[in-house]
Amino acid sequence: QKEVEQNSGPLSVPEGAIASLNCTYSDRVSQSFFWYRQYSGKSPELIMSIYSNGDKEDGRFTAQLNKASQYVSLLIRDSQPSDSATYLCAVSTGANSKLTFGKGITLSVRP
């Protein structure tokens, strides 16, 4: 069973802090990694993708990938109350293959 594991939540941080969300995966042939954000009652929305080891930055978001450790993370800098949502880690073995999702971690940003 190929698994994607995320920290048990919820995670609460004060406004302006850095939120760190972590994810590990079991399938060593995984090639593509994604972070989705899901607001309560809404559908998942893709916010970051990463395919190579290292960091990828997009605005306040940074995705980090370490394939040797089978670990991917998402950092949210200057957290805002609007970042409060559930964040889902997803993994696939490449283009045209399915995504396997973690159960998600709920982030709450306190004003």
Add this chain to the structure above:
Amino acid sequence: DAGVIQSPRHEVTEMGQEVTLRCKPISGHNSLFWYRQTMMRGLELLIYFNNNVPIDDSGMPEDRFSAKMPNASFSTLKIQPSEPRDSAVYFCASRGQGGYGYTFGSGTRLTVV
């Protein structure tokens, strides 16, 4: 771009009834996925299609569930007979050729009483 369109948004039905969920993928996308989301189990892949052909249906829980994709612009997920444990949010998602991440529809919240 109208996005992935699912219907109905909400469905309440009695145990034993047939339920049909519908999905229209983004035009030009050639892969379609059906997921089920519950608090306990998270997002689970039920089945996915490439070019209208079912590729992996290993996530379909049992014979009560069936899915079809008669053409590139329409798919259905049917549950017959429905049971209370089928209550969940069902998402459809689509992806373009050679793509990686996908776009989700708004989901159908199914309640079986």
